[in-house]
Amino acid sequence: MSGTASGTSGEPSPGAAWWFAFGTFTVLPVRAKAVDREVAGRGMAAAPAVGVVLGLAAAAVLLAAGALSGSRLLAAVLAVGALAWLTRALHLDGLADLADGLGSGRPPGQALDVMKRSDIGPFGVVTLVVALLVQVAALAALPGAPAVAALVAACASGRLAVTWA
Template identity: 65%
Template sequence: MVKTPWPDGLRFAFGTLTVFPVRVSRWDREAARGGMLLAPLAGLAVGVCAGAVGALLVAAGASALLAAVAAVAVPAVLTRGLHLDGLADTADGLGSGKPAEEALRIMKQSDIGPFGVITLVLVLLGQVAALAQAFGDGWARGAVTAVVAATVARLALILGAVAGVPAARPEGLGAAVAGVVPKVGASVVTVVVMVAAAGAGALIGAGESLRALLAVVAAEAATDGALRHCRRRFGGITGDVFGALAEVAATVALVVLSLGG
């Protein structure tokens, strides 16, 4: 049986995925396994902050659009923009049409190319529009939407780190966490997140509960498709791809959660 140091895993999750002042004491694969399995908890914390800021703005009389912009900005700040940066780099690598080695070199460059810029603009616009719809239906619905989306975004990281997914490079975050999560563990955490999302939606209504559940399913399906494509193009996972998966999952979840208000 593989033992996972949960306290070290929790520090790994918050120390690598957020700006919260948590000191990571272990960087080995056991700590990485725990960190990836507990990643949704880091997402929950980020989502609560985003949802609270948006809800407070709505309660203070701000527009739903302003609340949505704030709710999108908070996760970017609390993650140092790493997921958005990974999304842009992955878009540049995929958009280049180059072989894997050359595409990976493009992704490592510090600048952002046209594919990355276009992808960032469209994704952020989509996220803001979806959250504006949710906050327009009330502060509670907007807050729950922000929390569920942020949690699902970190659930996507588990899929990228599941056993059998190779690293595209021998170094970096991708290599550190590639294949560390057992498939059974990934399935258990996914079910837990699905139940929790449905429960959060139920606080607003039965229809919201079903919608939240569908959001998790849709986000996971989109993540799986994006991961398969990146594996074919790059030969495996990288830190940038992890960021891209998180943003894909968050965006799909937000779109589903914004519908039918």
């Protein structure tokens, strides 16, 4: 056996890649029983589909909050917040680390050390505030169906970048 979750043929179970993808890209506490290069590769290929699910979940928050509050701004804030929570804010953490490293003005090796630290510096904070405000403003400017389409497209294409990489 190759160390994968498998049946009698030694092939990885079809669901292992999906478990891996959802466990990697979401806050959901799911994991593939065992992961090898094949399962991980298939999981990365499934990343855009996970993005679609995340986009639909954020869209549900957007529509429900908009209907209950009557405020597109509040709905956008809650949808962007839900998306950050559903993804463990992994993308936001990476953005803050990058901003702190680039903003440090240090040589590459030292900038990398800044990026590896668990704290967040002023460049990271400002970058996150601006990025989140842009997301909320853009989403609040769109009415229902276009906002839903934008959320799903953004989440799917963001994870497609992982697949391409």
